[in-house]
Every structure is written in structure tokens, then in C-alpha cells.
Amino acid sequence: xxxxxxxxxxxxxxxxxxxxxxxxxxxxxxxxxxxxxxxxxxxxxxxxxxxxxxxxxxxxxxxxxxxxxxxxxxxxxxxxxxxxxxxxxxxxxxxxxx
Amino acid sequence: xxxxxxxxxxxxxxxxxxxxxxxxxxxxxxxxxxxxxxxxxxxxxxxxxxxxxxxxxxxxxxxxxxxxxxxxxxxxxxxxxxxxxxxxxxxxxxxxxxxxxxxxxxxxxxxxxxxxxxxxxxxxxxxxxxxxxxxxxxxxxxxxxxxxxxxxxxxxxxxxxxxxxxxxxxxxxxxxxxxxxxxxxxxxxxxxxxxxxxxxxxxxxxxxxxxxxxxxxxxxxxxxxxxxxxxxxxxxxxxxxxxxxxxxxxxxxxxxxxxxxxxxxxxxxxxxxxxxxxxxxxxxxxxxxxxxxxxxxxxxxxxxxxxxxxxxxxxxxxxxxxxxxxxxxxxxxxxxxxxxxxxxxxx
Numbered sequence: 001x002x003x004x005x006x007x008x009x010x011x012x013x014x015x016x017x018x019x020x021x022x023x024x025x026x027x028x029x030x031x032x033x034x035x036x037x038x039x040x041x042x043x044x045x046x047x048x049x050x051x052x053x054x055x056x057x058x059x060x061x062x063x064x065x066x067x068x069x070x071x072x073x074x075x076x077x078x079x080x081x082x083x084x085x086x087x088x089x090x091x092x093x094x095x096x097x098x
Numbered sequence: 099x100x101x102x103x104x105x106x107x108x109x110x111x112x113x114x115x116x117x118x119x120x121x122x123x124x125x126x127x128x129x130x131x132x133x134x135x136x137x138x139x140x141x142x143x144x145x146x147x148x149x150x151x152x153x154x155x156x157x158x159x160x161x162x163x164x165x166x167x168x169x170x171x172x173x174x175x176x177x178x179x180x181x182x183x184x185x186x187x188x189x190x191x192x193x194x195x196x197x198x199x200x201x202x203x204x205x206x207x208x209x210x211x212x213x214x215x216x217x218x219x220x221x222x223x224x225x226x227x228x229x230x231x232x233x234x235x236x237x238x239x240x241x242x243x244x245x246x247x248x249x250x251x252x253x254x255x256x257x258x259x260x261x262x263x264x265x266x267x268x269x270x271x272x273x274x275x276x277x278x279x280x281x282x283x284x285x286x287x288x289x290x291x292x293x294x295x296x297x298x299x300x301x302x303x304x305x306x307x308x309x310x311x312x313x314x315x316x317x318x319x320x321x322x323x324x325x326x327x328x329x330x331x332x333x334x335x336x337x338x339x340x341x342x343x344x345x346x347x348x349x350x351x352x353x354x355x356x357x358x359x360x361x362x363x364x365x366x367x368x369x370x371x372x373x374x375x376x377x378x379x380x381x382x383x384x385x386x387x388x389x390x391x392x393x394x395x396x397x398x399x400x401x402x403x404x405x406x407x408x409x410x411x412x413x414x415x416x417x418x419x420x421x422x423x424x425x426x427x428x429x430x431x432x433x434x435x436x437x438x439x440x441x442x443x444x445x
Contacts, residue, residue: 005177012170019163029159036166043173059125066132070162073139077155084148093152096215
């Protein structure tokens with residue numbers, strides 16, 4: 001396991017763990033998602049550099065574009081949640097419990 | 099919402115799924131899934147109701163985490179093997195991660211918890227899209243990667259889904275939650291057969307979509323979201339009430355109706371593969387689902403509701419909603435069983 005491989009794997013895993021177990025604010029969940037996407041960006045970019053495959057060079061930018069769209073949708077939902085529930089705490093999202 | 103916006107959203111919903119269908123590269127498949135998710139979010143949140151917004155937020159978090167995990171696992175696979183093709187998924191950790199992420203996307207049992215609340219927060223047409231169209235893209239990926247996936251993992255996912263789908267629906271009175279649990283149970287049947295005969299998965303998915311569409315369109319016609327409302331439906335549309343009762347039995351998988359076909363073929367295939375224990379557990383868990391379908395059936399047709407009925411006038415009013423689609427789906431739900439030999443010949 002190379003240091004590069006270890007670093008992006010652990011970055012992604014930490015982001016996923018934060019999303020799954022640190023459930024306080026919606027904003028922190030969105031930040032964890034963004035961290036996961038950025039670690040994927042690094043992974044894709046370094047994969048391209050390591051294999052020197054120029055055909056793949058658009059992929060990290062495409063990933064970044066999509067993750068920006070996703071972050072935008074997440075922030076819009078943050079605003080919508082703040083307007084309907086009055087807070088962005090995930091505890092407040094309890095209208096639909098079984 | 100403006101018709102132009104609706105057109106753009108629905109077409110990108112379709113195009114995202116089409117992109118996932120067509121791609122053989124994990125990155126493009128991921129892009130299709132993301133387009134799909136981003137296109138349905140405004141449709142879900144269009145009513146600005148707190149429940150709708152909450153359902154949208156929960157759906158967004160689950161789908162975004164699943165999509166990121168899919169891309170992460172395919173990146174691991176690419177670092178290990180240098181291969182991005184969907185068929186060439188060989189790294190064991192990557193296979194397991196992608197299976198779990200796709201299970202999270204469609205809502206299979208150990209990771210199904212987002213599904214009933216999200217369905218509960220949506221209106222019936224959006225719920226219909228969520229229960230049918232949104233399953234297609236992840237299932238295209240599941241069918242392509244099922245030969246390389248861990249066999250025990252797929253069987254465990256399937257058995258747990260059928261069991262929990264039946265168990266969870268027992269105590270519900272809300273129709274959309276019942277339909278969400280019914281969806282989980284049907285997805286279990288699909289995933290358990292995916293490694294032995296992927297064509298049967300496709301057949302089950304198609305028939306599930308037909309049956310669920312018929313059920314959702316019936317509920318939309320009666321504007322029913324609770325069992326209580328359903329109990330009053332005889333005064334709105336007596337004939338459709340009778341047909342809807344049979345539709346529910348078809349969803350439960352009783353023999354003279356269409357819903358029996360996939361269950362029959364799957365149980366036969368499992369027995370042929372030498373897995374009688376799995377087949378027995380699946381067949382017995384289907385009884386749990388059958389119980390709550392029968393409860394709906396009982397409330398609709400077999401008993402007179404204790405509620406007071408304000409007027410009998412709805413009985414005599416002409417229905418103004420368009421029922422063409424409902425007619426097609428309902429007839430297909432009730433009468434497709436004689437086509438089983440054709441389905442077997444095609445498989």
C-alpha cells in the first residue's frame with residue numbers, strides 16, 4: 001500500500017464515518033460529503049498521473065463539476081430545511097418516523 | 099411548477115437512467131446516477147411542505163453517500179487492476195462495497211431505513227416515480243456486476259429484505275409506508291436470483307413495476323393515503339375498489355394473478371440450483387407480506403367501515419381523472435399469468 005493510496009483511502013473512510021456517526025448538523029453532513037468527493041478527486045487525478053493516461057484527464061474535472069452540483073443541491077436543501085424546521089439539526093428531522 | 103421546468107426535470111430523469119443503461123465505464127454509470135438523483139430532488143421538494151423537504155433531505159443524503167461509495171470502490175478497483183469496465187470488477191473489497199452501495203441506493207434490507215420515511219413524505223405521483231423508475235438504473239448495474247459479486251452477500255441481502263419487508267409492514271396504517279415495505283420485499287426477491295439467472299431479475303422488476311404502478315394509480319384515483327380513507331372508497335368508485343382488491347392480491351403473489359409468475363419462476367430456479375432452504379425461507383416470508391395486503395383488502399372490500407359517510411353522491415358522479423394508464427397497468431396486473439410459458443421461452 002503506497003502512501004498516496006493510504007491517504008486518499010483513509011480520507012474517504014473518515015468522511016464516510018463522519019457522515020454515518022456524527023449526526024448533529026446537516027451542514028456537517030454536507031461537509032463530510034464534500035470531503036469524500038474531494039478525496040475521490042485526488043484519487044482520480046493521481047491515478048491518471050500514475051498511469052500517464054491522457055484520455056482520462058477530463059475525468060477529475062467532470063467529477064469536480066458533479067460534486068459541485070451536488071453540494072449546491074445540498075445547500076439548497078439546507079436552506080429549505082432551515083425554513084421549514086427552523087434549525088439545521090438532524091434531530092429535528094423527525095416528522096416521518098415509523 | 100412551470101411546465102418548462104417539469105419537462106427539463108423529467109427528461110433529465112430519463113436521460114440519467116439512459117446514461118447508466120448505456121455505459122460500460124464506472125465513471126459514466128456514476129454520472130447517470132448523479133443526474134438521476136439531482137433531477138428528482140426538485141420534483142420531491144416542489145410542494146414546500148415540511149414533510150416533503152425532510153424526505154428530500156433524507157433521500158439526498160442516502161443517495162449522495164451511496165453514489166460516492168460506488169465511485170470510491172471503482173477507484174480502488176482501478177488502482178488495483180487498472181480497469182474501469184463494469185464487467186471487470188475483480189477486487190474483493192471493491193465488489194463488496196459496490197454491492198452494499200447499490201443496496202443502499204435501491205433500499206435493500208440492512209440499509210433500507212431511508213426508504214419508508216422518504217416514501218411517506220412524497221405525494222403519490224412522485225412516490226410512483228420513486229418506487230419504479232428510480233430502481234431501474236441501480237438494477238442495471240446490479241445485474242451487470244452480479245456474476246462477480248459475493249454470492250453469500252447477495253443471498254443474505256435478499257433473504258433479509260424479504261423478511262424485513264414483510265415484518266416492517268405489519269404494523270403500518272399509512273399506505274405509502276406499506277408500499278415502501280412491499281417494495282423492499284420485492285427487491286429482495288430480485289436480488290436473490292440475480293446471481294443465478296439475471297433474466298429472471300429483469301422479469302421480476304418489470305412485473306413489480308407494473309403491479310406497483312397499478313396500486314399507486316388506484317390510490318391516486320381515490321386520493322387515499324391511509325387505510326381509513328381506503329375503507330371509504332366503495333362510495334367513490336365501487337368497480338375500481340373491487341379491481342384494486344385483486345391488484346393487492348397480485349402484489350402478494352397469489353396464483354391466478356400476475357404476481358405469482360415471478361415468485362413461481364424464482365422458487366423453481368432456487369430449487370433447481372439446490373437451495374431448498376433459501377427457497378423455503380423466501381416462500382414463508384412472503385406470507386408476512388401477504389398478511390398486510392390482506393389487511394388492506396379486508397378494509398376495502400370485506401367490511402363496512404365504521405366511519406360515517408357524508409354523502410353517497412360521489413357514487414353517482416362521473417370520474418374526471420384520466421384512467422387510461424390505470425386500466426392498462428391493472429389489466430396487466432391481473433391477467434398476465436397465462437403468458438408464463440412465453441416468459442420462460444424468452445429467458
